[in-house]
Amino acid sequence: MTEVETKKPQESLQDRLNQVVELLHKHKLVEDLAHRQEGQHQDIVENLVHRQNLAELQRKLDELHPADIAHILESLPLDDRLTVWQLVKAERDGDILLEVSDAVRETLIADMDDHEILAAAKEMDADELADLAPELPRDVVHELMESLDAQQRERVRSALSYEEDEVGALMDFEMVTIRDDVSLEVVLRYLRRLKELPGHTDKLFVVDYDGILKGVLPIKRLLVNDPDKEVADVMASDPVTFQPDQDGYEAAQAFERYDLISAPVVDKNGKLIGRLTIDEMVDLIREESESEVLNMAGLREEEDIFASVWKSVRNRWAWLATNLVTAFIASRVIGLFEGSIEKLVALAALMPIVAGIGGNSGNQTITMIVRAMALDQVQTSNATRLLRKELGVALVNGLVWGGVIGVMAFYLYGNWELGVVMTAAMTLNLLLSAFAGVMIPMTLQRLGRDPAMGSSVMITAMTDSGGFFIFLGLATLFLM
Amino acid sequence: MTEVETKKPQESLQDRLNQVVELLHKHKLVEDLAHRQEGQHQDIVENLVHRQNLAELQRKLDELHPADIAHILESLPLDDRLTVWQLVKAERDGDILLEVSDAVRETLIADMDDHEILAAAKEMDADELADLAPELPRDVVHELMESLDAQQRERVRSALSYEEDEVGALMDFEMVTIRDDVSLEVVLRYLRRLKELPGHTDKLFVVDYDGILKGVLPIKRLLVNDPDKEVADVMASDPVTFQPDQDGYEAAQAFERYDLISAPVVDKNGKLIGRLTIDEMVDLIREESESEVLNMAGLREEEDIFASVWKSVRNRWAWLATNLVTAFIASRVIGLFEGSIEKLVALAALMPIVAGIGGNSGNQTITMIVRAMALDQVQTSNATRLLRKELGVALVNGLVWGGVIGVMAFYLYGNWELGVVMTAAMTLNLLLSAFAGVMIPMTLQRLGRDPAMGSSVMITAMTDSGGFFIFLGLATLFLM
Structure with missing residues (x-):
């Protein structure tokens, strides 16, 4: 370095x-x-x-x-x-x-x-x-x-x-190790003999003769304590440690939480085998947030912005194909109601409003839930409460904005029943979008999948098909 | 700490x-x-x-x-x-x-x-x-x-x-300062007298009698060099420094790039006035990525997941209202073609496919561009090249997936002209979505706005209204 x-x-x-x-x-x-x-x-x-x-x-x-x-x-x-x-x-x-x-x-x-x-x-x-x-x-x-x-x-x-x-x-092997029965003076002389210290050395690792980690000596303590003191008296004997098979992102969160710069990695027997440093963790934090953004939008992986057209096509292919299927399903839902649309063509003009606003609102919900999950703030114990809140938000938005759109539909088409159906459909679709926005990421997580993965495509699929079905169904029931 | x-x-x-x-x-x-x-x-x-x-x-x-x-x-x-x-x-x-x-x-x-x-x-x-x-x-x-x-x-x-x-x-004031004309031995004794060092002290700041920063003494060098040496001979005399009116996120990127743990902040005259530490920078990196996700989805700010319904409604209100307007516009675009839909009701069932896939593909493009912009990888000099690549991807996707959908439309409605119109409309709308996906964030940035801000809502608006117009327009021209 x-x-x-x-x-x-x-x-x-x-x-x-x-x-x-x-x-x-x-x-x-x-x-x-x-x-x-x-x-x-x-x-x-x-x-x-x-x-x-x-x-x-x-x-x-x-x-x-x-x-x-x-x-x-x-x-x-x-x-x-x-x-x-x-x-x-x-x-x-x-x-x-x-x-x-x-x-x-x-x-x-x-x-x-x-x-x-x-x-x-x-x-x-x-x-x-x-x-x-x-x-x-x-x-x-x-x-x-x-x-x-x-x-x-x-x-x-x-x-x-x-x-x-x-x-x-993720760990490296550049640990500086010392014994606990020597004085700080000896440690200082030892370091001087090393000529150079590895990057991010904010602590020395104290091990016994079998390589078992006994504690860490923060450089800060080495500097401010009397050189005659023994390492054992100055070291922190119960430091934050990590295991090699642990999830790196969890480690990164611990680094962030406890403001660590380096930390020892030990095997099952407590033997020091490596160290983690903040620079690797920062990269991980950035990558994790990035993959959240990319996955939500349905990009398979990080893309070189100057990748060839062919490479880019492959990267985006999977979710576009999924989207094609869901769009086709939505289209078939509309197909079910072609008779109603023939009788009242205004339905064709109004139905995308119901679907579109449901999709937008569902994306807001799902983005918030995916983020809270990445931060470990969502448990099964509070899932119901979250769902209740999101449904509440949806109900308010549905009645208010659905009402506005209902009035506009009435003015445009001079049909007050159409306005009422519009308001009802908006409210129901927003409720559906809130429900799906909470349940999709939670289900993905329970299945052991990444909750962000294509969540935006999925919620849009639900609110499109759902919105068309709700709106055209209500219209067929009450206006035909 | x-x-x-x-x-x-x-x-x-x-x-x-x-x-x-x-x-x-x-x-x-x-x-x-x-x-x-x-x-x-x-x-x-x-x-x-x-x-x-x-x-x-x-x-x-x-x-x-x-x-x-x-x-x-x-x-x-x-x-x-x-x-x-x-x-x-x-x-x-x-x-x-x-x-x-x-x-x-x-x-x-x-x-x-x-x-x-x-x-x-x-x-x-x-x-x-x-x-x-x-x-x-x-x-x-x-x-x-x-x-x-x-x-x-x-x-x-x-x-x-x-x-x-x-x-x-973002800076704190916990700098340990030393002079450059003393020996390392003196520095070591001085530190011992301090009893405790501030968190994240990986370097000491070397200043002259007027407080002007002359260099930094990395603790690593303090430890491995001969104590008889003078600070001036050991210090790094041209360290990375920051100005107080600089953008914090830029500083965070510099921390990430150069693996810094702490760095001095100096005023215009080179006087040391504070220091930045990696923990603040990590928080900033995380917040920046989060606000990117939130802004793209049209959430105004970070939301307490247990916020009251009323607070959440307010947080999501602005972009939902915008979405309502854009959905209304899309609805009026359809309204223009109600005559055509009355004659050929299949158009109503097929048009959301064109709009939906355009929206999805546009979201992929815009997500990638916004990310590349956050990483400073996009300049005006390469904008044309990016645009050309995205248009290429759109063309391939449009011909392939548009072709698939065209064939399906033909089978469903037994009308080959409808299939051709469908393929053409898909291709054109994907080209539009690629164009908008590159231009929306670039325009926002040129206007000095956050390129992520509501970009998802905007691209969906473009591909909805655009998709309906292209598809219904082509259908009216060629099928009526």
């Missing part, structure tokens, strides 16, 4: 991106010219300009932090992205690969040969290798593993044995 | 919540009984049981970290919430108030008298007071300010002078 010493980089990140884009465009312009012109003399001149531009671009990129380059790569279309990648990949490719999003990483790795990948991986820690491994060609991974020493290989294997979002896959 | 030493609290948080709920229910059951029974003897017995339950609950709560109590309060309906609040508020009300969400905090403060609020606020730091102040009664704030010393008052005032999400409102 490199120490950052650039001044106010966040201010000018956008500027830097723009500078890179500008240099890229200059470069491309010259390339285009070179293609079009034939004279040899001109070729040489343009080649010079071309090289100057690339050199300038290279200089610019060399100044940037790997995280900034990652951001620039993510913000560039594929061809520009690969031009930049060619310029930076020789030296800092490893750091950059670890910073970019999965979707973009795939495009970068596809541009590297085995030799380049191996060189990039050589400088990585075991946990970083494990992060990268699933996306590398199989034989490259094999060769990589061969090149590691036994402890490193064991660590990579262990990290790979856990699910992507389990603590075991 | 209290040091957490509870063992694996994250494992049992849900259990603890359940225990509290159970105790609360016991307590309420007894209360109910006491209300119903009249005999005096029984009253006394039940009063005893009642008190025992409360005592047990109190014991349970006393063991918990303020953040855990905050979580429990957020997960309880209002009456239970206030019962628990009564039990905890005497001692740790300040810590807990700072941990709960804004919506829940409001309900808790409403339950406190001025005296209690003042007592709770007494132990807070200036930045915490500033967080709380906007939600307190005006005269309480006045009294609070009177009770502060000049420096504290000045700090609260300064924090209050910034927007809620500016760095100046």
Whole structure:
């Protein structure tokens, strides 16, 4: 982990991106010219300009932090992205690969040969290798593993044995361990001998001779206590610990709740096997919120915004197909009442209002419930109460807005019975949308599925078919 | 900030919540009984049981970290919430108030008298007071300010002078400052004299006699370097700094990008005036993603899931009203074509398919664009390219799914011209939804608005009215 010493980089990140884009465009312009012109003399001149531009671009990129380059790569279309990648990949490719999003990483790795990948991986820690491994060609991974020493290989294997979002896959192995029977003075001297401490070291891990975690010594305490004191007297002996098979998102919530910076991971016997750090947790928190947004909208996964049309189509395919089926069902519901619509064509114009407002209101409910579930605020014990509240909101909205729309229907079509049916249908559909908005995510969770998954598509399906059925059914009963 | 030493609290948080709920229910059951029974003897017995339950609950709560109590309060309906609040508020009300969400905090403060609020606020730091102040009664704030010393008052005032999400409102004042002309040994002795270091102290701030920031001394370097060295030789002299009027979310992104734990805030002259810490930034990252979700669904703000029906109605009112207007417009679009529907009632059954799938696909596009914008990946320079890609995806989806639906329409109604119109309308509406999905958030951003704000409602409005117009228009042109 490199120490950052650039001044106010966040201010000018956008500027830097723009500078890179500008240099890229200059470069491309010259390339285009070179293609079009034939004279040899001109070729040489343009080649010079071309090289100057690339050199300038290279200089610019060399100044940037790997995280900034990652951001620039993510913000560039594929061809520009690969031009930049060619310029930076020789030296800092490893750091950059670890910073970019999965979707973009795939495009970068596809541009590297085995030799380049191996060189990039050589400088990585075991946990970083494990992060990268699933996306590398199989034989490259094999060769990589061969090149590691036994402890490193064991660590990579262990990290790979856990699910992507389990603590075991998120932890690193850069723990500084000490014994509890030494003085703080000895600890201070020990640290000095290390020359460098791992990033995010806010505490040292106190272990016994079998590697069992006995406590943690926060650096804060090491600094303010008398150096003659023993570690055992100063350490926190009952720290927050995590198990490797625990859900990473739970760990992230604990980090957030208890303001942790690093925390030990122990196995079933209490043996220290790794540590979690806040930077991994922040990434997880962000990813979790993102996948909530994406899943609700029916996107299968994070999408490289410059992905090919074909890739994007595949990413959105599943939920669109589902939506097609539900829309077809809604259409058949209307088909049931074609006779009524023929007699009173106003029904065709009014029915989308009932369905649309139900869908909108249902989306509000479901968004709120999915969020509360992500924060663990919803239990079976309070489900009924939540449902009652949402039904109350729906009833108020239905009577008020349904009333408004009913009056408008009356004015438009001069038929007061149509107005009453409209109000009644709006109210009933809003009640249905509230019911579905609470029950869909709860049912998904009980089935062990992600409650956000396509919930927006599902609620819209319910309120569409339901709305048409309620409105056209009531109209057929009372107006025909 | 209290040091957490509870063992694996994250494992049992849900259990603890359940225990509290159970105790609360016991307590309420007894209360109910006491209300119903009249005999005096029984009253006394039940009063005893009642008190025992409360005592047990109190014991349970006393063991918990303020953040855990905050979580429990957020997960309880209002009456239970206030019962628990009564039990905890005497001692740790300040810590807990700072941990709960804004919506829940409001309900808790409403339950406190001025005296209690003042007592709770007494132990807070200036930045915490500033967080709380906007939600307190005006005269309480006045009294609070009177009770502060000049420096504290000045700090609260300064924090209050910034927007809620500016760095100046997010920073705290717990900086440990040192001079650059002393040895590390002197620094170590100075820290020991402090007895305690502020939370999240991963670096010390090096300032000159005028308070101008000259660099930072990471604790890591303090620990591994020779104590005889001078601060000036070891410090990082060009650290990442922030300005108080900078956007907090930008700062949070910088924290994430550069793996920061704390960072100095300086004024225009380079004078150190505060510091940002990762815990505030994590909160901000979470809030930002949440407000994105909420805004897209048309919820005005974060909602206490147990808010009263009336409060919830108000929170959702604005976008529902907008939706009512847009639905009405869509209805009038259909009204234009009532003649065609009378002649061919199949149009009424098929038109929601065109509108619905357009809405769904538009929501996928807009979700992706809003996310990319939040990550600063979208510039005007790549807008055209994005638009072209989304139009490409829409074209593929329109021809494929529109084709499927066209064939189905043909089979259902035995009218091949209807099938062709259906396919054409689907394709055109998907192109419209892609166009709107890219342009709506971009336009909102150019107007200086939040691109997520109600974007889902807006895109649905476009694809509904647009879809009806395209489909019914084509049908009227070619089928009548």
